[in-house]
Amino acid sequence: xNEQVDQRPTAPPRGAAGAxxxxxxxxxxxxxxxxxxxxAGFAVTPAADGxxxxxxxxxxxxxxxxxxxxxxxxxxxxxxxxVRERDLDxxxxxxxxxxxxxxxxxxxxxxALRYLPKPVNMKTLVDVVGRAVKLQNIARLKREAAxxxxxxxxxxxxxxxxxxxxxxxxxxxxxxxxxxxxYPARRVAAFEALVRTKEPTLPNPPALISAAERLxxxxxxxxxxxxxxxxxxxxxxxxxxxxVNLHPSDLFDEALFAADAPLTPFASGVVLxxxxxxxxxxxxxxxxxxxxxxxxxxRVAIDDLGAGxxxxxxxxxxxxxxxxxxxxxxxxxxxxxxxxxxxxxxxALCKELGIIVVAEGVETAAERDTVLELGCDLLQGxxxxxxxxxxxxVCW
Ligand code: G
Ligand code: MN
Numbered sequence: 189x190n191e192q193v194d195q196r197p198t199a200p201p202r203g204a205a206g207a208x209x210x211x212x213x214x215x216x217x218x219x220x221x222x223x224x225x226x227x228a229g230f231a232v233t234p235a236a237d238g239x240x241x242x243x244x245x246x247x248x249x250x251x252x253x254x255x256x257x258x259x260x261x262x263x264x265x266x267x268x269x270x271v272r273e274r275d276l277d278x279x280x281x282x283x284x285x286x287x288x289x290x291x292x293x294x295x296x297x298x299x300a301l302r303y304l305p306k307p308v309n310m311k312t313l314v315d316v317v318g319r320a321v322k323l324q325n326i327a328r329l330k331r332e333a334a335x336x337x338x339x340x341x342x343x344x345x346x347x348x349x350x351x352x353x354x355x356x357x358x359x360x361x362x363x364x365x366x367x368x369x370x371y372p373a374r375r376v377a378a379f380e381a382l383v384r385t386k387e388p389t390l391p392n393p394p395a396l397i398s399a400a401e402r403l404x405x406x407x408x409x410x411x412x413x414x415x416x417x418x419x420x421x422x423x424x425x426x427x428x429x430x431x432v433n434l435h436p437s438d439l440f441d442e443a444l445f446a447a448d449a450p451l452t453p454f455a456s457g458v459v460l461x462x463x464x465x466x467x468x469x470x471x472x473x474x475x476x477x478x479x480x481x482x483x484x485x486x487r488v489a490i491d492d493l494g495a496g497x498x499x500x501x502x503x504x505x506x507x508x509x510x511x512x513x514x515x516x517x518x519x520x521x522x523x524x525x526x527x528x529x530x531x532x533x534x535x536a537l538c539k540e541l542g543i544i545v546v547a548e549g550v551e552t553a554a555e556r557d558t559v560l561e562l563g564c565d566l567l568q569g570x571x572x573x574x575x576x577x578x579x580x581x582v583c584w
Contacts, residue, residue: 203231206251206321210234211241211267212283213259221254221308228314230321238262242270250278252320254313257284257291265294272299277327277500279320283308293472301504322537323500329537333494333530337516354399357387358408363416364575367582368431368546368566371556374584377566378429378459381417382575383409397435397466410438418450420578421457431459431489436468439477445484456485459510464496474505489546493517493534511538513564515549522558532562539563 208230212218215236222232233248235241237259244250253271257264264282271280279301284291287305295303301323302316365379383393390396400406417432424430432451438444439462444451451458460481462468481488489510490502494517513531521527535545547559550569559567573580 203229205229205318206324207231207249208233208317209241209244209250209253211236211238211253211255211259211264213237213256217256217306221313224310224314225317228318230317238264238267238270241267245271251324252317253278253280254317255280255282257282257295258286265291268295268300277324277331279324279500279504281316281320296470296475299501301500319541322541323503326503326534326537327500329530329534330494330496332526333514333517333534336526336530337495337514350399351403353387353389354396354403354405357385357390357396357399358412360386361409361412361416362386363413363420363578365420365578365580366568366575367573367580368568369572369582370565371560371567371572376425376428376582378431379424379579380431380433380461380568380575381413381420382433383413384575393433400435406435406437407441407443410435410441411443414444415450418454421451421454423578424457429457429459429487430454431461433461433463433491436462436466439468439474439481440471445477445480452484455481458485459487459489461489461491461512462502462506462508463491464494464502464514465492466496468502468505470501470505478506492548494530508543510544510546512546512548512568513559515569518547518549518555518559518569519551520555521562522554528558528562531559531564535563539565 205228208225210218210221210232213236218234222234225232233244235244238261241255255264255267268280271278281302281304282295282300283304283306285306292303301320304312362384363381364384365381367376368378368380369375370377383396385391385396390399396409400409414432417430421430443449446452487509488506489512490506490508491512492514493511495514513534517527517531521531538545544565545563546566546568547564548568550556550559550567550571552571556567556571572582
């Protein structure tokens, strides 16, 4: 354990980096980890077993829980389940002396943020815990945002004729493009491709997606839009990225990954947007799928941040390069102190994690100036251009 001495970062004020609950039945491990985390500025509460941990959780707030998996009495996995019954957000990091693929998979399935083998590399631990504290802060702000904005409407459609409407809509799909601008540089950084339909019964993307979900045809929409986008891609400026919306379940469509898939040749210029409005159910291999997308050259954005109900697992699993703040957060941000604070804090935290922040739905100069002042990197909205045929001019 001597290695840890050299790896201690310069110490911030005691406890300022976050409150950690550390659960391990091995006193030596408890002491060693506490010492390192304490030096890194975390306030550590040690617990010798699951019961003690749950008692500590009843009494206090913790930003992150670190737990051994195999302990007498309650296991780390059982503790994780008990924690999740009451709280969906607090990141849990599990550590184990006997790592297996099965326990790793189970840990992630139950919502552990990370799974670390013993002996724990102290630098990794400090990094992972620091990141987890930030994710926990993002989760808390997101919940505040969702509460403040009210939850999105649920779409209710009529089953009759849905299939026929859907087929017509699919045949008449078109893509509209809207610029994302680097305003200070007066530069178009990217275009988002937005699906449009000519079918009056399914007039907008949410209606189309909802129909596709009910018919089990979500992949068909994704494949059709990606085909259409690929036709347009060659016509864009070379340094201009394209943002493409994916339904979370498209991540499980093998057609997305194929070498001859329409977007594959353009992957390094494509950012895949995954909305927070729909739930992302990990079918077990999402991590490896995300890796495959990165290997193909894609980057990933979380879309509509603040509007969805997605938990931390979104961030942990997707590791986005970009986040797009929901336009409800941007609307009147200059007049609403709570929105201003949420946008400022979310932007600052994301940027600390190296994530590019896009403000969506910018409609006025006042909104533009405020989101720029709050640190957003790229701006999108009617103020600059409405979505249109490739490629709309920007109104600076
Ligand atoms: O969920 P997603 O962010 O992909 O959807 C963006 C939607 O918002 C598109 O349908 C687009 O037409 C719309 N949109 C884009 N810019 C603005 C804007 O400035 N104001 C409003 N109200 N809608 C916008
Ligand atoms: Mn989008």
